[in-house]
Amino acid sequence: MCLGRGFVSAYLNRPNSVVIAAVRNPSEECIKDLQSLPKAATSSLVVVKIDSSSETDAAAAVEQLQNDHGITGLDVVIANAGMSPQMARVEAASPPDLYQAFQVNVVGPTVLFSAVAPLLKGSQNKPKFVTISSVMGTIGRMEQYPMPVASYGMSKAALNYITKKIHVENEHLIAFPVHPG
Numbered sequence: 001m002c003l004g005r006g007f008v009s010a011y012l013n014r015p016n017s018v019v020i021a022a023v024r025n026p027s028e029e030c031i032k033d034l035q036s037l038p039k040a041a042t043s044s045l046v047v048v049k050i051d052s053s054s055e056t057d058a059a060a061a062v063e064q065l066q067n068d069h070g071i072t073g074l075d076v077v078i079a080n081a082g083m084s085p086q087m088a089r090v091e092a093a094s095p096p097d098l099y100q101a102f103q104v105n106v107v108g109p110t111v112l113f114s115a116v117a118p119l120l121k122g123s124q125n126k127p128k129f130v131t132i133s134s135v136m137g138t139i140g141r142m143e144q145y146p147m148p149v150a151s152y153g154m155s156k157a158a159l160n161y162i163t164k165k166i167h168v169e170n171e172h173l174i175a176f177p178v179h180p181g
Helices: 002-012 029-036 057-069 095-121 150-169
Strands: 018-023 044-049 076-079 128-132 174-178
Touching (some): 018 029, 057 095, 076 095, 095 128, 095 150, 128 150
16 A cells, blocks of 8 residues: 555645545545545545456446546556565465466456546546556566566566557557566
């Protein structure tokens, strides 16, 4: 939540911004704390529920944004959710860890993009779709990062592919992964 909170805080301080915070559970006490973040006088915060392991939450959130808040375009979407299963080498990576890492780190951002694509097209600017990746997803420099994170690394490599594919297939937007570390 720290990285996501940092994004929310930074964008709320920009004037004339509607910041949408997608969270797993909007009723958690720490989520209510987001409402008290400092913000520019002309900015506002909308909290929606998106669990990255859900196949339906992103579409429901987009519907809520359109119907309840009149949002017709998004300038920036940051796919920040991610998870890292137990550290393990390839031979010890369990299928449940692989499935969970791919569900949250690859399928989740892909489903999110599909849901927000119409709103990105509605942007008055050159919209951006940003994924939070990791250096652990590198293929070309894998030897420099010998940590036993097979499930996590595979999922982040796949996320990098999906992000590049989104960029190539959508000339109207910019898509790129970032390693926050």
